Amino acid sequence: MAEQTRYVPAAGREFLTPFYDGFVRLTMREETFRARVVAQVAEGLGPGGRILEIGCGTGALTERLAAAAPEAEVTGLDGDERVLERARARLAGTGVELVAASVDEMPFGDAAFDRVVASLLLHHLDDATKAAALSEAHRVLAPDGSLHIADWGPPAGVVPRLGFAALRALDGRENTAAHAEGRLPGMVEAAGFTAVERRGRLATVLGTVEMIAAERTDTGVGIA
Numbered sequence: 001m002a003e004q005t006r007y008v009p010a011a012g013r014e015f016l017t018p019f020y021d022g023f024v025r026l027t028m029r030e031e032t033f034r035a036r037v038v039a040q041v042a043e044g045l046g047p048g049g050r051i052l053e054i055g056c057g058t059g060a061l062t063e064r065l066a067a068a069a070p071e072a073e074v075t076g077l078d079g080d081e082r083v084l085e086r087a088r089a090r091l092a093g094t095g096v097e098l099v100a101a102s103v104d105e106m107p108f109g110d111a112a113f114d115r116v117v118a119s120l121l122l123h124h125l126d127d128a129t130k131a132a133a134l135s136e137a138h139r140v141l142a143p144d145g146s147l148h149i150a151d152w153g154p155p156a157g158v159v160p161r162l163g164f165a166a167l168r169a170l171d172g173r174e175n176t177a178a179h180a181e182g183r184l185p186g187m188v189e190a191a192g193f194t195a196v197e198r199r200g201r202l203a204t205v206l207g208t209v210e211m212i213a214a215e216r217t218d219t220g221v222g223i224a
Contacts, residue, residue, distance in 0.1 A: 153210025
């Protein structure tokens with residue numbers, strides 16, 4: 001992959017980055033879907049747990065993860081230095097570590113985390129980079145660790161379908177094809193994860209957000 005394509009700005013275009021958080025609040029039912037993701041990530045995570053959010057963007061979800069699991073070690077990773085500047089300002093004093101790196105080449109050792117979170121990230125990536133990012137997520141997860149994804153799934157309803165058509169024009173039909181066709185859970189399983197489970201869908205004006213959880217284990221396959 002060429003160096004200039006190794007990350008995509010949070011809103012898909014650099015000039016939109018300053019408006020990203022407000023846009024999510026207005027269009028994404030932010031409080032609802034982020035609360036659900038945080039609850040899933042925090043479930044069963046004991047003191048000293050290690051959380052990694054990939055594609056952390058401005059740190060909005062990272063901040064919530066740190067607040068929900070105050071005894072955990074929380075790390076955010078993003079390839080966009082400009083958006084990380086915003087995350088650093090938001091997360092100053094929280095103890096969250098922020099790392100500038102690509103999601104398909106994470107600078108962490110094997111089994112370094114107990115949870116990996118990817119929120120509204122994967123639809124920015126082509127299928128090959130999605131697969132590489134999911135493979136890296138599997139590698140950096142400890143045995144019995146879990147992956148938590150919130151991203152677009154097949155849109156349900158007139159408004160989500162219209163909104164998702166507009167979003168696909170912005171983010172690229174190729175990058176979003178797996179989401180529109182419902183192939184993301186299968187890609188998660190192909191990366192080596194087990195117990196791949198859809199944990200809910202949420203209709204928004206830009207499409208249907210699908211929440212997917214999976215485990216890094218040695219046995220058990222299938223998509224719920």
